[in-house]
């Protein structure tokens with residue numbers, strides 16, 4: 001913990017007995033272990049809330065008197081020792097899943113590349129679903145004991161914070177990422193100097209340093225170009241997530257892919273398996289080919305060896321989700337590089353060609369697919385869509401034989417379970433239910449939870465959301481950030497008794513946030529019913545450069561201000577993991593209306609179902625395989641329609657009909673004890689059926705069994721490939 005202590009709070013501050021609090025705060029293990037969260041909360045509940053549950057900051061801001069008092073407090077010291085004991089047991093555990101199942105792979109390393117990682121809000125290096133999936137993947141890999149290391153970016157300015165102006169426009173605010181208040185530390189070489197790598201960028205050389213994050217047993221390395229040796233433009237290269245123009249983006253991807261391999265080499269790591277989470281990092285394969293060619297292989301041999309142990313996951317059917325760089329830009333940055341791979345210009349450019357649009361530019365997904373023998377989409381349906389999208393890369397194969405399989409996304413259960421629900425599950429499923437999250441038999445016991453108790457817990461979660469929303473409005477008003485006209489949209493006046501729908505996601509237009517407002521008169525009737533009122537809470541950011549997405553926010557915000565909708569529509573600013581942890585389990589129904597088949601998987605509905613918030617969604621992404629007729633509601637596919645307006649009309653009609661005829665009556669149908677028995681049945685079905693199937697435990701095991709294990713096997717043509 002040497003580096004840690006130098007960076008945040010000196011050890012002298014910590015009374016002897018509590019000296020390892022710093023170590024706990026600097027391993028995100030604490031974030032998915034309730035007893036560790038409680039420990040930090042006990043230290044100072046107010047600071048805990050003020051720091052948005054950031055223990056590093058909490059320890060920094062804590063008064064020494066308080067710490068001294070705690071070290072004298074026998075109950076606290078006992079609590080502290082118990083948490084340390086579980087931490088030490090976790091970190092030192094032997095014989096967990098990976099070790100017992102793959103003893104022959106005990107020396108293997110899996111490198112996992114991703115442009116974003118969503119681990120905790122104190123490390124703002126994610127924007128949405130892709131990043132959170134990567135974060136959940138790392139946490140679960142740690143739980144299962146996979147020898148995985150993550151490779152990503154330190155974005156010194158993080159992703160933006162969202163503010164909504166009184167007239168409903170999203171504004172972005174960048175806040176410098178305070179590394180001293182985050183569980184990150186700079187990676188040093190054994191001699192104590194900062195670990196540095198260099199990457200040629202066209203005619204320049206860019207230097208980068210590396211940061212480390214402890215995610216349980218998994219280590220994540222983050223590349224950072226904000227060092228004095230770089231020219232100002234290059235210092236800014238990694239400043240923002242998805243912040244620059246195409247050239248900045250290309251440079252970021254060169255850094256992540258090529259720089260990422262160099263970071264691993266500088267640290268003495270030789271991964272056996274290389275997994276690119278989305279195409280942003282696909283250049284890593286080229287760098288490994290370069291190494292092999294340098295070691296004497298021909299290009300063809302090198303490419304074959306690299307393909308064998310490379311895994312690629314594609315995440316979206318949306319065209320804008322795939323990076324395509326203009327050829328002249330690629331030439332500018334790679335004209336000195338392709339020779340090192342044993343290629344000429346034409347053959348190099350072909351690596352990124354989409355056969356159906358060879359002129360379009362250099363396609364990172366096409367490159368990643370060509371470079372990887374193990375390919376997958378992120379739900380069964382998305383696998384099918386991806387095979388159809390990319391079939392032209394296998395001109396000789398029928399579509400169904402295209403070797404892109406699917407591994408459906410899942411969520412890291414301990415991260416996404418609300419504390420109240422966790423308590424209930426520990427009581428009725430099993431004390432160690434979270435360690436058996438992919439075991440359907442454990443989940444079956446949900447049926448044993450008394451309806452009244454489950455309903456009471458649901459109400460507590462809802463009230464917590466309402467207080468969080470009110471508190472944000474109060475604080476915004478007191479700090480003069482909010483105007484009077486924004487109090488209604490903020491949700492401060494929502495009714496804790498009314499059926500509450502949640503809709504929170506990135507405001508990409510294909511997610512159709514405004515579909516809900518298609519027929520205002522009908523909606524008014526639904527929302528304003530005096531006996532059975534309905535309300536909806538929106539949240540989500542639009543990419544700052546996505547004008548149509550920003551316009552959607554503007555539209556939703558005007559409905560929030562609309563008197564005719566009576567304060568039944570609210571928008572919660574600055575959606576992030578922290579807000580999600582209140583919003584997702586705090587509403588009654590989770591709404592999802594993407595335009596099919598654009599949603600590759602989606603995971604927020606999985607988080608909702610886990611917490612007893614049934615999913616109402618278009619049959620797209622994971623819901624296509626998750627919906628069973630009783631565990632939520634499905635908007636059927638308009639299979640015979642092609643015109644987008646007709647599809648919207650069809651989907652809105654079904655949405656209203658489901659709300660009017662199924663959701664609202666069932667929710668308000670109470671027995672003599674005031675309990676909605678039918679509704680509770682849907683809740684229980686949702687938890688029981690989605691829990692075991694859409695958890696990251698099932699997902700990471702599948703990655704291991706279907707992808708990593710094959711990629712880790714020796715290549716038949718080479719007994720010892722020199723890069724394994």
Ligand SMILES: *Cc1c(COP(=O)(O)O)cnc(C)c1O
Nearest residue numbers: 128129505576577580602603604
């Ligand atoms: C889970 C999550 C997402 C992803 O949700 P989708 O269902 O994929 O849209 C995005 N942002 C946050 C903050 C999340 O927690």
